[in-house]
Amino acid sequence: MEIVIPFKPVNPKTRLSGILTREEREELAFNLLLDVVDACGEAVVISSAEDRRLEGLRYEVDSRSLDEVVTSRIKKGDLAVVMSDLPLLNERVVERFLSSDGEVVLAPGRKGGTNMLLSRSRSFRTSYHYGSFVKHVQICESLGLKYKIFDSFYASVDIDDESDLLELMIHGKGKRSYEYLEGLGFYVDFSEKDPMLKRS
Ligand SMILES: Nc1nc2c(ncn2[C@@H]2O[C@H](COP(=O)(O)OP(=O)(O)OP(=O)(O)O)[C@@H](O)[C@H]2O)c(=O)[nH]1
Numbered sequence: 001m002e003i004v005i006p007f008k009p010v011n012p013k014t015r016l017s018g019i020l021t022r023e024e025r026e027e028l029a030f031n032l033l034l035d036v037v038d039a040c041g042e043a044v045v046i047s048s049a050e051d052r053r054l055e056g057l058r059y060e061v062d063s064r065s066l067d068e069v070v071t072s073r074i075k076k077g078d079l080a081v082v083m084s085d086l087p088l089l090n091e092r093v094v095e096r097f098l099s100s101d102g103e104v105v106l107a108p109g110r111k112g113g114t115n116m117l118l119s120r121s122r123s124f125r126t127s128y129h130y131g132s133f134v135k136h137v138q139i140c141e142s143l144g145l146k147y148k149i150f151d152s153f154y155a156s157v158d159i160d161d162e163s164d165l166l167e168l169m170i171h172g173k174g175k176r177s178y179e180y181l182e183g184l185g186f187y188v189d190f191s192e193k194d195p196m197l198k199r200s
């Protein structure tokens with residue numbers, strides 16, 4: 001099964017602009033990508049722009065929209081799509097995902113996105129952003145495709161906002177993105193009833 005990892009290197013993670021500079025967001029996004037590449041093994045990064053940091057990885061540049069990039073590949077054959085901002089993924093989770101049955105397998109994100117997607121049907125198409133998980137279920141239903149929902153906490157954490165960084169700093173020790181954030185001074189303060197993300 002071909003695995004692709006969509007990646008946007010330029011001005012990524014804008015929902016973290018309040019706590020990270022653009023340079024820090026670009027570094028974080030790249031470290032997140034490396035965590036995902038580690039978990040996926042054989043995979044191709046599909047980057048929206050050329051980036052020197054990608055040298056040494058298997059990658060292609062495709063500047064079309066996310067949906068065009070992914071759907072055009074679904075039309076060619078079986079495909080797994082793993083987003084590049086899933087730091088808690090590991091090889092066992094990815095293997096379990098790839099061996100799930102169903103014409104379409106959807107791994108939901110915490111806030112309604114589609115963190116991983118597997119298609120064994122050339123008639124499927126994607127509709128990312130703005131609650132894509134619900135839209136992908138609806139697309140399967142309208143096309144009569146048998147779909148499965150993949151149940152995994154580690155696959156559900158994508159890095160969008162501060163609450164996701166908190167999850168990463170709680171569960172991601174040893175990950176490249178965790179080390180990067182720790183180097184910036186981020187830590188979790190457990191002294192209150194709810195854990196709090198802080199920066200020293
Ligand atoms: N190749 C490609 N990847 C994309 C594109 N847009 C988003 N991605 C990737 O898809 C994943 C999910 O996207 P988002 O959560 O919106 O990430 P983002 O655009 O960096 O973050 P925000 O600015 O907060 O929306 C991330 O891993 C991105 O790297 C795109 O246009 N092309």
Ligand SMILES: C[C@H](OP(=O)(O)O)C(=O)O
Nearest residue numbers: 113114115128129132160
């Ligand atoms: C790509 C998009 O990411 P989100 O903005 O939901 O994190 C989605 O999963 O549909």
